[in-house]
Amino acid sequence: MMWQRILAMIFKEIRQMTRDPGTVGMMLAMPLVQLMIFGFAINNDPRRLPMAIEVNDTSVFARSIDAALRNTTYFRVTRIVGAPGEGERLLKRGDVQFVVTIPVDFGRDLVRGERPQLLVTADATDPAATGNALSAIDQAVAGALSHDLIGPLAARAQGPSPVDLVIHRSYNPEGITSHNTVPGLLAVVLSMTMVMLTALSVTREVEQGTMENLLATPLRPFEVMVGKIVPYLFIGVVQMAVILLAAHFVFHVPFAGSIGLTLASTLLFMVTSLALGFTLSTIAGSQLQAMQMSFFYMLPSILLSGFAFPYRGMPRWAQWGAEVLPTTHFIRLVRGIMLKGWTLGDALPHLAVLVLMLVVLGTVAVRRYQDTVA
Amino acid sequence: MSEAPPVDLPVIDVRGLTKRFGGRTVVDNVDLAVMRGRICGFLGPNGSGKTTTLRMICGLLIPDAGEGRVLGCDIRRERAAIKARVGYMTQKFGLFGDLTIAENLEFFARVHGLDRRAERVAEALERLGLATRSDQLAGKLSGGWKQRLALAACVLHEPEILLLDEPTAGVDPQARREFWDHIHDLAAGGMTVLVSTHYMDEAERCHEIAYIAYGRMLARGTIDEVIAASHLHALQGEGAGADRLAAEIEKRPGVAMAAPFGAAIHVCGPDMAALQAAVAPWADRIAWREARPSLEDVFIHLMRGAEDHSVVAA
Known part of the structure; x- marks a missing residue:
């Protein structure tokens, strides 16, 4: 008898559920949407982040750095700009996440062993989005240059890094x-x-x-x-x-x-x-x-x-x-x-x-x- | 805004009103005309299209077919003007339960852009007998008081037409009597009232009635006119066991319906001679006399005669 009463309730509930297809649809769609979002959409180690390279030097090294950064999975060089300040403008507007500035006479200073500065500016408003990428940049640059620093310049590839990598976390420097x-x-x-x-x-x-x-x-x-x-x-x-x-x-x-x-x-x-x-x-x-x-x-x-x-x-x-x-x-x-x-x-x-x-x-x-x- | 029509023209004048929901024709070719200051009872079984018709008259629904004027305004194109001059009391209590009585009235006074707001609200509260309870939440009122408050809210802007959708459903007889006295006062002041109801005693309080079933208008006129137009005749029988004969008598030819009335029996049919012949077998123990058919007889007869046309293929 008790089971009959419980069954009566169960049938009633199921009938009422089917009268409200929206709610049932929502209950079934919700896990799918969550699976899609959490399973596929969310990624805490974002890659292929847009980057601009502001080239103020036309030496072979600049081109190597360009190529090396393109080859990392973290960066996607979307813009090469020549005008000083152009990179920062793109960063501010949110068009790119990083700007690498290759200074004037970068190639000459590198050959002379003067450890020229390579400025990397990151849009650090979201520290999570930039952290991993920034730690990858150092290695990418060193790797790129080691291909070019051969023959008489091989000595430059030894010892401390041949360039002085300056990382600037814009907008949220302390992360x-x-x-x-x-x-x-x-x-x-x-x-x-x-x-x-x-x-x-x-x-x-x-x-x-x-x-x-x-x-x-x-x-x-x-x-x-x-x-x-x-x-x-x-x-x-x-x-x-x-x-x-x-x-x-x-x-x-x-x-x-x-x-x-x-x-x-x-x-x-x-x-x-x-x-x-x-x-x-x-x-x-x-x-x-x-x-x-x-x-x-x-x-x-x-x-x-x-x-x-x-x-x-x-x-x-x-x-x-x-x-x-x-x-x-x-x-x-x-x-x-x-x-x-x-x-x-x-x-x-x-x-x-x-x-x-x-x-x-x-x-x-x-x-x-x-x-x-x- | 259009001018009010002359006194001799109906203030509600609609023809051929038709409304379909899905494949269902809820209101089918309904004509209705009501003169100024009249109380028209709108009767019909549940789901016969009364509410839908009222909604088309007050501008809440646009008819699929048909046309008409309310206070001289077109029911399709001048709905805003109609809404300003008509009061409509919904079947379900539609005031704000979480506002006080006074706040509800004040809201409707503002919506209608009335002058002397505080004064009008105070007057309405006084008339209602709610002046001392004006700070009570409307949702906490009992059924009869809710109905009074709803009426007060929809006559606050002194509408020329009042549409009431089953206003007295679930209200006690005392409150109903007071309600109807109030309606008659309003009509005496020139307000035209169209009120839907299921109660026959309320129908008899109206100047005229309109009967609708399955979306179709089946009868219109004063009570005497409607009864006369039905061509029904009735007999009242009194005697031992008269009230138990209904089922048996109803099967006889010439009898439209038979119903017990207390200890008596009420029989009616379209032809008096046939009716008398039908009850003849019981003439020995039951005294039959001619009676006036009741409105209820007429309505049940009309409803049985009308087919349900409301379901049509979409």
Whole structure:
């Protein structure tokens, strides 16, 4: 008899589960997505990192170093530049992770045994992304030169390294992880609350039947949307203030860029996230589904956006996936402005992406959110 | 915004309203006209399309076919204007349970852009008899009070038309009586009321009724008109065991339906002579007299006569 009662419950639960295919799909998709992300996408020893070589010397040695660095699995020389300062500009914009500067008269000084300087500048905002690569660079350079230092120059290959390798960790010289994590946290915390809160608040109105009453009044969809979004913006502003103050006073994160640009970017990101939450709410049928969707959005936002793991360590497909997440672009923005001192010009491409996302999501949300029921 | 129509034109005037959900025609070619200041009862079995029709009238749904004007505004193109001048009380309590009574009213006053907000809210609270409990959360109210509050919220902006969707479901008789007194007061003040209900006694409190089943309008008019148009005749039988004869009598030719009424039996059919012939076998122990068919007789008769057209191939 007891078994009959338990069976009755089991059948009921299974039936109810099948009535909600979204939840079941989510439960089955979740492990697959996690397997993909953790199994394939995440890599804590990123290789093939983009590098620029600023060549101010045309000797055979410069070309050897170039070739040797290309041959390491850690670096992928994407740009060869000649103009002084050009390498640093690429580094700041985030186009490359490393710049190797071969100084004027590098070849001549090397032959003379004067141990010329070879400057390696790394974008160390994310210490995890650069550590292994930097330890590989020394050997690569020495190996490259030993091929050229033959015959009368063989003596140069003996003893101490023939070049003075100077490594400069830009933007985070001490390699402090929190300098990278805390600004990223701003993005993660904001997207979590903004997306989830709006998605839940709209579906709650539908679930509780208050939406029908709202729609029967002269309130227009756009007005409901703005009215719902503004209070959450205040919450977002408080969260932002807490994180930025903690970043400054507790974690001593450098603040190289303008505060105004940071605030403007954060506001833009908040509104974009709210629009996304609104869009989700027009798709979700219940608060439970809205919650699941928000969670499904948060997973890649934390793992793929560059917050928890280096973006450049991920395979191409994962990088494309990250590009469509607002969080990815906001993380670059806030790290760029705070740590690298981005100006409006540097920030513009990412701001433009966020504006585009806002326009698309806002349009979808308003179009899907009708002033009629059902 | 369109001008209000002259007094002699109906304030609700819709023709051929049709709404389909999936392959199901929920409302099928419904016409309805209600004059200013009238209370129109909207009756029909569960799932007959009453709520959908009300939603099309107040601009919450756009009909798939049909047209009409509410307060002179087109129900397709001028829905915003309609929403501003119509009050709609949903079947399910749709106010904010986590706001207080006063806060709920204040919200609707703001949404409608009313002047003298505090005054109007205070007046409404006074009328409701809730002035002393204005700080109570709306979600904590009992069913009858929730219904009163919902009504107060949807008449706050003094709408010209009030649409009520089964407003008295689950409310005790005392509260129902007060509710209907209130509705009549509002109608006397010029408000037009369209109210859906299942209760026959409530139908009889309306100036006129409209009966819808399977999405189709089956009868319209005053109660006398609807009963007359049904061409039904009824007999009331009293005597020993009269109430137990229903099943047997209903099988006789000429009898549309038979139902026990206390100790008596109520029989009706389309032809009086046939009806009398049908009950003749029991004439010895039961006294039959002619009776007026009830609204319930008419509605059940109409519903049985109507086929379920609502399911069509998609």
